[in-house]
Amino acid sequence: MKTSVQFGIIANSKTRVRCIFCKVYIPKANKCIEQHINGSKHKENFELMTENGISFNTDILYCKPCKSYLPDNHSISEHIEGAAHANWVAAMDDLVDGEFIRLNAYLSSDTENVFCEVCKKNIHCTLQNIEEHVNSLNHRSHIVEKLKPINGIFRVNNEDEVWCKVCDEYIDSHVLNILEHIDEDDHHMEWFMEIEDLMEGQDMSIVNYLANEFEKFAYCNKCKVEIICNAQSIEQHVNSESHLNQFS
Ligand SMILES: [Zn+2]
Ligand SMILES: [Zn+2]
Ligand SMILES: [Zn+2]
Ligand SMILES: [Zn+2]
Ligand SMILES: [Zn+2]
Structure with a gap:
């Protein structure tokens, strides 16, 4: 039987293999190994590795950000939660x-x-x-x-x-x-907060308004209409019957 380094499984003894991601021993049988590899614990560890720059070199785990090998008795989550990492x-x-x-x-x-x-x-x-x-x-x-x-x-x-x-x-x-x-101008930031707040979940866009100097309108993708781009008009539009009907 082959052991698959690809999944962090390495040969250990005649009767068992070891998962170096999860630091556990598994009976040396295809069914057990497959079950382990498809288990949630193993997947979770593998995910933590890819999110954290941890890879493995044959039988040892290496953390790229920390430039260090993980001690064999250290689990992946222990390393990630450790101060250095x-x-x-x-x-x-x-x-x-x-x-x-x-x-x-x-x-x-x-x-x-x-x-x-x-x-x-x-x-x-x-x-x-x-x-x-x-x-x-x-x-x-x-x-x-x-x-x-x-x-x-x-x-x-x-x-x-x-x-x-x-x-x-x-x-x-x-x-x-x-x-x-x-980042810091009060008026600028408040304008965005107010407009974004009004448009949230309304399927409206101000992308063109912001990117084109002469564009005067915001656009409602639901109603396929242009609306003057200011808080008052947008508020009126999102509360209008015709707009609300698009959502019912
Ligand atoms: Zn595992
Ligand atoms: Zn690390
Ligand atoms: Zn750059
Ligand atoms: Zn501004
Ligand atoms: Zn609308």
């Missing part, structure tokens, strides 16, 4: 949040790089490298270009300024200034 994950999640950096691909494969979608660039994945990258002006300007069309921000003839359609306001075109407007 948990701190890495928390710090990394914090760094890549909203930065268009694909961490999952790094964690679930054997690459040493993460891919930055906005810079179209691979970065060798260490906390320090990622921190440097996300704070670089180059990355921040790519982020701004990505955020402009979903925030209603447009270039104007004067290069020193951009125009925020949502706030009808000219703002300094420096990258950090635009990001500050998007």
